[in-house]
Amino acid sequence: MNCIDMERLIDPYLDGELTGSLRVEFDAHRLRCPQCQQKLSLIEACEHILAGDQRVPALADDFTDRLMACIDGHAPQPIPLHARRRLMIGAGLGLAAAAAVAVFIALPDRDTSSRAQPLAPELVRAMGDKSGVDVKSYMDSRIDQLYSVPNRLVRDMRGLPDLALGLAAPAEAGESDMLGLFRLLFPTIEGPHHGVGEPERDEEPPVVAPGLDRI
Amino acid sequence: METREPVDAGRKASREDELKLIARAKRGQPDAFRSLVDAYKERLFAFVWRMIRNHHEAEDICQAAFAKAFESLRSYSETYAFSTWLFTIAYRLSLNALRKRRAYSGETDFSQVGSGESDAAITLASSEEARRLRGLIWDAVDRLSPPQKTAVLLFYSEGKSCQEIGVVLGVPQVTVKSHLHRAREKLRELLGTEMAADWLAVRNLSDSSLA
Numbered sequence: 001m002n003c004i005d006m007e008r009l010i011d012p013y014l015d016g017e018l019t020g021s022l023r024v025e026f027d028a029h030r031l032r033c034p035q036c037q038q039k040l041s042l043i044e045a046c047e048h049i050l051a052g053d054q055r056v057p058a059l060a061d062d063f064t065d066r067l068m069a070c071i072d073g074h075a076p077q078p079i080p081l082h083a084r085r086r087l088m089i090g091a092g093l094g095l096a097a098a099a100a101v102a103v104f105i106a107l108p109d110r111d112t113s114s115r116a117q118p119l120a121p122e123l124v125r126a127m128g129d130k131s132g133v134d135v136k137s138y139m140d141s142r143i144d145q146l147y148s149v150p151n152r153l154v155r156d157m158r159g160l161p162d163l164a165l166g167l168a169a170p171a172e173a174g175e176s177d178m179l180g181l182f183r184l185l186f187p188t189i190e191g192p193h194h195g196v197g198e199p200e201r202d203e204e205p206p207v208v209a210p211g212l213d214r215i
Numbered sequence: 216m217e218t219r220e221p222v223d224a225g226r227k228a229s230r231e232d233e234l235k236l237i238a239r240a241k242r243g244q245p246d247a248f249r250s251l252v253d254a255y256k257e258r259l260f261a262f263v264w265r266m267i268r269n270h271h272e273a274e275d276i277c278q279a280a281f282a283k284a285f286e287s288l289r290s291y292s293e294t295y296a297f298s299t300w301l302f303t304i305a306y307r308l309s310l311n312a313l314r315k316r317r318a319y320s321g322e323t324d325f326s327q328v329g330s331g332e333s334d335a336a337i338t339l340a341s342s343e344e345a346r347r348l349r350g351l352i353w354d355a356v357d358r359l360s361p362p363q364k365t366a367v368l369l370f371y372s373e374g375k376s377c378q379e380i381g382v383v384l385g386v387p388q389v390t391v392k393s394h395l396h397r398a399r400e401k402l403r404e405l406l407g408t409e410m411a412a413d414w415l416a417v418r419n420l421s422d423s424s425l426a
Contacts, residue, residue: 011396015377039403046402049352050371056261057270059277064252067278071285072245 001025006036014043233297241288248288252281255298258373259305265368266309268357276312280305295382299375303383306365313361355405359398362386366394 006029012018013026030037060066233254239247256277263280264273283304284291291300356367362384369375369383377391384391 011392011399014399015392015395042406043399043403046352046355046406047371049349050356050367051374053349053353054261054372056264059256059260060274063256063274063278064249067252067281068245068249070278071248071282 001029003029003033003036006030006033007039010040010043013040014047230296234293237288237291237293237297240285241291248285251297255301256281258298259301262302262368262373263305263309265353265356265372266306266361266364267312272312276305276308280308283308296379298373299379299382302369302373302375303385306383310361351406352402355402358405359401363394363398363401366391367398370395 006026009018009022009026013023018026030040233251236247236250240251259280260273260277263276264270267273267276280301284301287304291297356364359367365384366380369380370377375383377388377395380391381388384394386394
C-alpha cells in the first residue's frame with residue numbers, strides 16, 4: 001500500500017468501515033510512513049476533541065420552567081372521551097351518507113333501459129294498415145303466447161337460418177326487411193307470409209340472395 | 216435504524232422509557248414533556264450553541280425548537296429516534312437564524328463567529344498550548360459550511376449515524392458521507408499549516424482530552 005491508497009482509505013478507516021486485509025495493510029503503512037502518520041494523527045486528534053470537548057456555556061436554570069409556562073398557555077386540551085365517541089359516531093354517519101349519495105349517483109338510469117323503444121315507423125304503418133288491429137293488445141297477446149309456448153319458440157329459432165335465406169324475397173317484393181322478419185316471427189299478422197320453415201306452395205320459391213347460395 | 220455508540224450513553228433515557236414519555240406527552244400530560252425537555256436540553260443547547268456561537272440566541276432557538284416539537288408531537292413517528300427529530304427542528308431553526316444574521320454563505324463570515332466570546336464562557340484547561348490548539352480546531356470547524364459543520368457535530372459530539380444525520384439534514388446517507396469527507400479535508404487543510412509542527416502536541420492533547 002502506498003500513500004495514495006492510504007489517502008483514499010482514510011474516510012472508511014475513520015468511519016470504522018475498514019476491515020480485513022485492507023485494515024492490516026493500512027495499519028502497516030501508517031507505521032512505516034511518517035507523513036501519513038502525521039496526517040492521520042491530526043484528524044484523529046480533531047475527532048477526539050470534537051467528541052470529548054463538552055464545554056459549552058451553562059444553560060439558564062429556569063430554562064425548562066420558562067418553556068413549560070409558554071407551552072401550558074397554548075396547550076391543546078385533550079378531547080374528553082364522551083366527546084370523542086360522539087365525534088366518531090357523527091363521522092361514521094357522515095361517511096355512510098356520502099357513500100349512499102355516491103352509489104345513487106353512480107347507478108345507471110334504469111328508466112332508459114326499461115323505457116319501451118318506439119316501433120319503427122314502417123312497422124307501425126304496416127300494423128296500422130292491417131284492418132284496425134290494436135297494436136298494443138296484439139303485442140301483449142303475442143308476448144303471452146311466446147312465454148306460454150317455449151317449445152314453439154325454440155322451434156322457430158331453429159328455423160331462423162332458413163328463414164334468413166328467405167328474407168330476400170320480402171325485400172324484393174317491396175316490403176322492408178324488418179316487416180318481413182316481423183311476419184316470419186309473428187305469422188298471425190295478415191298478409192303474405194311464410195309458414196315456419198315452409199314456403200307457401202302457391203308462391204314461387206324464394207329467390208336466394210346473391211352469395212347465399214354458397215352457404 | 217443504525218445508531219453509533221453515543222458519546223455519553225448515561226445521559227440518555229432508555230428507548231422504552233422515552234417512548235412511554237412521548238405517549239404520555241401526546242395525551243397532553245405536561246409533566247411527561249417536561250421530562251423529555253430535561254433529558255435533551257443540554258445536548259440540544261450544545262449543538263445549537265456550536266452552530267450559532269451566541270449564548271442567548273442559542274437559548275431562544277432551543278426554546279423555539281422544544282415549543283415546535285410540542286406542537287407537532289402528534290406527527291412524530293417512532294421510525295426515527297426522538298433526538299433525531301428534535302435535532303432536525305433545531306437545525307432548521309439554526310439555519311434560519313444564520314441566514315438572518317447574513318453569516319450564511321458559501322464562505323462563512325468569520326468576524327461574526329465569536330470564538331473569543333466562546334472562550335470567555337468556557338472553562339479552559341490550564342495549559343496555554345492546549346487552549347490554543349483547541350481554539351484552532353473549533354475555529355476550523357466554525358469555518359465549515361452549515362451542512363458540513365452539522366454533520367461533524369452530530370457525528371462526533373452526538374454519536375449519530377450517517378443515516379440519522381441524513382434525516383436531520385434532509386439528504387441521503389451518501390451525501391452525509393460526502394459532507395464528512397469534505398469536512399475532514401477542510402480541517403486538515405486549515406489545521407495543516409498551523410499545526411504541522413505541533414502534531415505531537417496535538418496527539419498529546421487528544422490523549423489528555425480522553426483522560
